[in-house]
Amino acid sequence: MRGKETLVTCDSCGRKVPRNKAVVYEKGVGYNTELKTANDVRFFQRMKMTYCISCAKHRGIFERLKRRSIERSKREY
Numbered sequence: 001m002r003g004k005e006t007l008v009t010c011d012s013c014g015r016k017v018p019r020n021k022a023v024v025y026e027k028g029v030g031y032n033t034e035l036k037t038a039n040d041v042r043f044f045q046r047m048k049m050t051y052c053i054s055c056a057k058h059r060g061i062f063e064r065l066k067r068r069s070i071e072r073s074k075r076e077y
């Protein structure tokens with residue numbers, strides 16, 4: 001047994017998982033004001049979600065992360 005491991009809470013099931021076994025998925029949440037003014041105000045917030053392995057598998061996070069990295073490598077500029 002090694003020393004104390006940092007525990008993080010899964011955002012889906014609330015279980016405590018070691019940090020090195022948690023899957024961090026960053027999703028962007030966009031807010032669009034629907035006011036018909038000249039100012040089109042948009043907010044874009046990044047939310048960091050932490051999932052345990054089983055929740056990540058269940059939600060297809062691994063697939064999404066894989067797809068995202070492929071998309072990123074395509075669009076390098």
Ligand SMILES: [Zn+2]
Nearest residue numbers: 010013052055
């Ligand atoms: Zn979980």
